Amino acid sequence: MNNFKPQIVAFCCSNCASSAANVAEGMKKALPDNVKIIQIPCTGRVEILHLLKPFEEGADGVYVAGCQEDSCQYVSGIAKAIKRVTHVKKILEELSIEPDRLNVFNLSAGKGQEFVEVAYEMVNKVKELGPFLQA
Amino acid sequence: MIVAEPKPIKELLEMVKDFNRILVVGCKGCVTVCNVGGAKEVAILASSIRISRKKMGQEIEVGEHTLERQCDPEYVDELKDMICDYDAVISIACGVGPQFLSERYPSSKIFPGVNTQFMGGAEEHGIWSERCAGCGTCVVHYFGGLCPIARCSKSLLNGPCGGSANGKCEISKDVECIWDLIVRKMMEQDRLDELIEFKPPKSWITARDGGPRRMIREELVK
Numbered sequence: 001m002n003n004f005k006p007q008i009v010a011f012c013c014s015n016c017a018s019s020a021a022n023v024a025e026g027m028k029k030a031l032p033d034n035v036k037i038i039q040i041p042c043t044g045r046v047e048i049l050h051l052l053k054p055f056e057e058g059a060d061g062v063y064v065a066g067c068q069e070d071s072c073q074y075v076s077g078i079a080k081a082i083k084r085v086t087h088v089k090k091i092l093e094e095l096s097i098e099p100d101r102l103n104v105f106n107l108s109a110g111k112g113q114e115f116v117e118v119a120y121e122m123v124n125k126v127k128e129l130g131p132f133l134q135a
Numbered sequence: 136m137i138v139a140e141p142k143p144i145k146e147l148l149e150m151v152k153d154f155n156r157i158l159v160v161g162c163k164g165c166v167t168v169c170n171v172g173g174a175k176e177v178a179i180l181a182s183s184i185r186i187s188r189k190k191m192g193q194e195i196e197v198g199e200h201t202l203e204r205q206c207d208p209e210y211v212d213e214l215k216d217m218i219c220d221y222d223a224v225i226s227i228a229c230g231v232g233p234q235f236l237s238e239r240y241p242s243s244k245i246f247p248g249v250n251t252q253f254m255g256g257a258e259e260h261g262i263w264s265e266r267c268a269g270c271g272t273c274v275v276h277y278f279g280g281l282c283p284i285a286r287c288s289k290s291l292l293n294g295p296c297g298g299s300a301n302g303k304c305e306i307s308k309d310v311e312c313i314w315d316l317i318v319r320k321m322m323e324q325d326r327l328d329e330l331i332e333f334k335p336p337k338s339w340i341t342a343r344d345g346g347p348r349r350m351i352r353e354e355l356v357k
């Protein structure tokens with residue numbers, strides 16, 4: 001189990017999460033290579049199906065990284081994303097899948113450190129849960 | 136519109152547990168508008184079924200298709216070349232959909248994917264409420280354009296009852312007393328005297344109580 005390298009998909013808003021990623025890069029803080037970043041204009045664009053599809057394709061975990069709730073450029077994007085993540089967590093539960101495989105994080109634009117921490121937090125959490133599909 | 140809500144996915148998975156080729160069929164009518172049975176929801180349900188089966192290590196094929204309407208034979212016909220490829224069909228239209236599919240495709244096993252609730256409208260995005268009970272003889276003009284059949288818990292025609300308090304119905308603090316609204320509206324329009332007039336019991340022959348209904352309009356029939 002210790003060798004298990006979870007495959008994780010991260011939907012990141014281009015305004016804060018991705019800018020935090022750039023800062024992280026500048027700070028030479030490497031993201032784990034098993035986290036695949038999908039950059040989106042705003043987390044409000046993430047729909048229920050987007051959050052389910054990675055699991056269908058065999059991902060072990062999914063997360064959304066967006067702004068702080070009071071600093072979304074499009075006013076309510078991250079608030080919408082939080083509601084959808086909550087909804088999909090319920091779907092996962094109904095499918096007997098650990099809802100912790102999905103999460104949402106509020107980040108600040110310049111905080112590269114935070115961006116990397118969140119990625120590791122998710123990797124560790126999913127490692128604990130084990131592979132989504134048992135071999 | 137006809138308002139419906141999704142059936143719990145667990146319940147649906149149980150319904151179709153013995154089938155490995157499943158077609159999920161949506162409808163672009165009311166259920167698309169109330170975000171329960173359109174193309175988006177077809178994709179979500181199909182994906183959920185695939186994820187669940189993958190998790191159990193089982194083979195599954197889930198097809199997705201959304202019809203213009205499931206309550207019109209010409210659109211239901213569209214499934215004729217694909218439906219035979221599946222051993223179960225989940226319709227996420229209102230209750231009319233699975234029945235029209237069952238009638239048109241007698242050998243297919245059809246399952247309802249939503250619970251049909253009522254005829255109503257959207258108060259705001261994500262919130263719907265009942266407006267009409269389909270009584271077959273509309274009388275809202277006597278009541279300031281508001282329907283006491285569908286919206287009064289007792290369907291009173293000579294309301295309100297003694298349980299009306301602060302605008303709420305006695306059954307729950309979350310239910311507005313439509314009679315409170317009717318009286319206010321009629322007062323505003325200076326028509327209160329119309330409410331004093333006794334409304335005799337309504338004939339329910341035109342409602343569901345008269346048995347299943349059918350309507351023929353000769354001018355439209357071919």
Ligand code: SF4
Nearest residue numbers: 267268270273274282
């Ligand atoms: S009076 Fe009858 S037809 Fe009119 S809105 Fe009420 S239930 Fe519907």
Ligand code: SF4
Nearest residue numbers: 287296299304305312
């Ligand atoms: S309180 Fe109002 S809505 Fe409720 S049953 Fe009485 S009259 Fe009808």
